[in-house]
Amino acid sequence: MAQTDTKTRILDAAEQLFARDGYHSTSMRSLTELAQVNLAAVNYHFGSKEGLIKAVFARRLNPLNRIRQEQIEAVLQQAEAEGARPQAKELLRAFIAPILEFRKTESGAQNFLTLIGRSLSEPDETVRSYFIQQVLPIFTLLFRSLQHALPQLPEQLLFSRIQFAMGAMSHMMVNSPQHQKTLPGFPKPLPTEQMADELLEFISAGLEAPC
Amino acid sequence: MAQTDTKTRILDAAEQLFARDGYHSTSMRSLTELAQVNLAAVNYHFGSKEGLIKAVFARRLNPLNRIRQEQIEAVLQQAEAEGARPQAKELLRAFIAPILEFRKTESGAQNFLTLIGRSLSEPDETVRSYFIQQVLPIFTLLFRSLQHALPQLPEQLLFSRIQFAMGAMSHMMVNSPQHQKTLPGFPKPLPTEQMADELLEFISAGLEAPC
DNA sequence: TTATAACTTAAACACTCGTTTGAAACGGCT
DNA sequence: AGCCGTTTCAAACGAGTGTTTAAGTTATAA
Numbered sequence: 001m002a003q004t005d006t007k008t009r010i011l012d013a014a015e016q017l018f019a020r021d022g023y024h025s026t027s028m029r030s031l032t033e034l035a036q037v038n039l040a041a042v043n044y045h046f047g048s049k050e051g052l053i054k055a056v057f058a059r060r061l062n063p064l065n066r067i068r069q070e071q072i073e074a075v076l077q078q079a080e081a082e083g084a085r086p087q088a089k090e091l092l093r094a095f096i097a098p099i100l101e102f103r104k105t106e107s108g109a110q111n112f113l114t115l116i117g118r119s120l121s122e123p124d125e126t127v128r129s130y131f132i133q134q135v136l137p138i139f140t141l142l143f144r145s146l147q148h149a150l151p152q153l154p155e156q157l158l159f160s161r162i163q164f165a166m167g168a169m170s171h172m173m174v175n176s177p178q179h180q181k182t183l184p185g186f187p188k189p190l191p192t193e194q195m196a197d198e199l200l201e202f203i204s205a206g207l208e209a210p211c
Numbered sequence: 212m213a214q215t216d217t218k219t220r221i222l223d224a225a226e227q228l229f230a231r232d233g234y235h236s237t238s239m240r241s242l243t244e245l246a247q248v249n250l251a252a253v254n255y256h257f258g259s260k261e262g263l264i265k266a267v268f269a270r271r272l273n274p275l276n277r278i279r280q281e282q283i284e285a286v287l288q289q290a291e292a293e294g295a296r297p298q299a300k301e302l303l304r305a306f307i308a309p310i311l312e313f314r315k316t317e318s319g320a321q322n323f324l325t326l327i328g329r330s331l332s333e334p335d336e337t338v339r340s341y342f343i344q345q346v347l348p349i350f351t352l353l354f355r356s357l358q359h360a361l362p363q364l365p366e367q368l369l370f371s372r373i374q375f376a377m378g379a380m381s382h383m384m385v386n387s388p389q390h391q392k393t394l395p396g397f398p399k400p401l402p403t404e405q406m407a408d409e410l411l412e413f414i415s416a417g418l419e420a421p422c
Numbered sequence: 423t424t425a426t427a428a429c430t431t432a433a434a435c436a437c438t439c440g441t442t443t444g445a446a447a448c449g450g451c452t
Numbered sequence: 453a454g455c456c457g458t459t460t461c462a463a464a465c466g467a468g469t470g471t472t473t474a475a476g477t478t479a480t481a482a
Contacts, residue, residue: 006429022334024235028470038431043471045429121329121385123233140396156398160406164413167382168375174332175374185351187367195371202375205420206413217459239440249461254441256459 007045009035012108014056019111022118023053023127050126057134060102060112065138067098072141076148088149089204095142096169100196110176117173120166150207157211165203172199218256220246223319225267230325234264234338261337268345271313271323276349278309283352287359299360300415306353307380311407321387328384331377361419368422376414383410 013035017026028049032039046052071094079086103109119131146158153161172195182188190198224246228237239260243250257263282305290297314320330342357369364372383406393399401409 020334022235024233025334027468029468038429039470040431040472041429049470118332118334120382121332123231123236123329136394143397156401157409159398160401160409161413163382163386164379164410167380168378168417171331171374171378171381183347186354187370190367190371198368198371199375201420201422202372202417206379206417209412209416211412238438240438249459250440251442251462252460260440 006035006037006041010037010042010045010052011056011059014052015060015108015111015115018053018056019114019118023122023124053127054130056112056115057131060106060109061116061134064098064102065135067102068095068138069141071095071098072138072145076145085151086145086149088146088207089200091142091145091149092165092203092207093200095138096196096200099173100192103192113173113176117170120170146207153211158207161207161209164206168199168203172196217246217248217252221248221253221256221263222267222270225263226271226319226322226326229264229267230322230329233329234333234335264338265341267323267326268342271317271320272327272345275309275313276346278313279306279349280352282306282309283349283356287356296362297356297360299357299418300411302353302356302360303376303414303418304411306349307407307411310384311403314403324384324387328381331381357418364422369418372418372420375417379410379414383407 010031013031014026017031017034028039028042032041035041042049042052046055072091075086075090075094099113103113106112116131119128122128122131143159143162146162147153147155150158176192189195221242224242225237228242228245239250239253243252246252253260253263257266283302286297286301286305310324314324317323327342330339333339333342354370354373357373358364358366361369387403400406
């Protein structure tokens with residue numbers, strides 16, 4: 001399977017370099033060198049550099065978003081079975097936890113998390129819009145579910161708070177404990193596991209603040 | 212004053228394009244064309260493209276951070292005069308409000324806010340590290356002050372929560388209401404003023420969550 | 423084995439990049 | 453007026469960009 005092998009090697013190298021150096025600062029030459037494939041292989045298999053980053057997103061995001069959807073719907077169904085409202089924190093956990101779970105299992109996943117953490121503030125229109133397009137369905141589901149969980153919160157306000165939460169979340173993914181070097185005079189970052197728990201606490205408290 | 216005029220025009224154009232397209236995607240040719248100066252003018256006045264972005268940061272951040280420092284110290288002194296602990300929310304307001312105040316007065320300030328909002332997740336080492344270097348003193352002051360405000364919070368946990376807050380904050384600055392186009396099916400964003408207030412509520416609630 | 427499709431390869435293409443150069447123009451000074 | 457430091461200018465430099473080409477190689481199916 002020289003074919004599949006080549007495509008996979010390209011995707012892995014792209015994930016690594018796009019995350020570390022950014023999309024535009026990564027050259028096809030350094031990418032194909034790292035992947036140990038010919039320079040023309042990317043255009044042959046993915047059409048263009050833009051086609052490549054779309055494939056990088058799709059490979060990880062498709063299975064990941066399927067799991068997130070299942071978990072959110074599980075929270076909704078259990079709440080309905082109990083005749084209660086779903087809890088905001090549980091919905092957020094269903095949205096966030098699969099990401100960190102996936103970091104532990106998949107190799108190179110940390111690279112991908114840095115990449116999507118940066119994608120929300122990506123200046124390049126094509127990169128950002130393709131990322132948003134991939135994430136929009138699961139984001140919509142989260143938004144509608146949180147409306148049920150927090151019915152007293154005006155729609156506009158809920159939307160803003162979710163945006164704040166996304167900001168905190170993507171910031172954590174970019175500055176993961178592994179990557180960030182401890183600044184002198186500041187405490188060393190929490191281990192990843194605990195950091196994720198604390199993020200959930202932080203976001204839940206912010207979402208559920210009185211209005 | 213043709214000299215100052217040229218430098219200012221370059222700084223304004225750089226602020227605008229670096230914010231909109233990112234540092235690397237902005238070419239000296241498009242930048243100098245927008246500024247209506249000669250291509251070589253940037254290298255003459257600022258030495259290099261890197262020298263230019265340093266100057267872009269310094270022009271806005273120096274006065275801004277001075278104001279933030281004054282306001283934080285004012286909160287601390289008033290608390291001490293009352294023999295009470297400073298309130299976390301007031302410290303955060305002193306940190307955030309000057310940014311939005313400055314958006315209303317300075318023209319082109321919104322561009323700059325987008326720029327620094329993106330700088331925290333900037334892949335390029337030189338850009339990010341220079342930004343961090345500019346912000347570190349005021350960030351340190353905020354951190355120490357919040358330690359006084361929330362003494363029951365472990366140092367590591369406080370640090371993480373401040374990071375989450377920075378993420379929410381920078382995300383808001385990048386996706387300002389003016390820039391973001393409303394997605395169909397979602398509420399339109401809050402006006403800037405109210406958005407800033409809500410950000411403060413969100414962050415305060417997250418910071419003061421029980422542990 | 424042979425025809426055919428899939429894949430890999432080295433080389434070139436047409437641009438764009440940040441920076442440098444040396445001459446020209448400007449402005450304040452004696 | 454004439455000098456001189458400052459600023460502007462058009463042109464070019466060398467290096468790097470994503471993509472294309474056409475020939476070569478390998479695998480698949482008849």
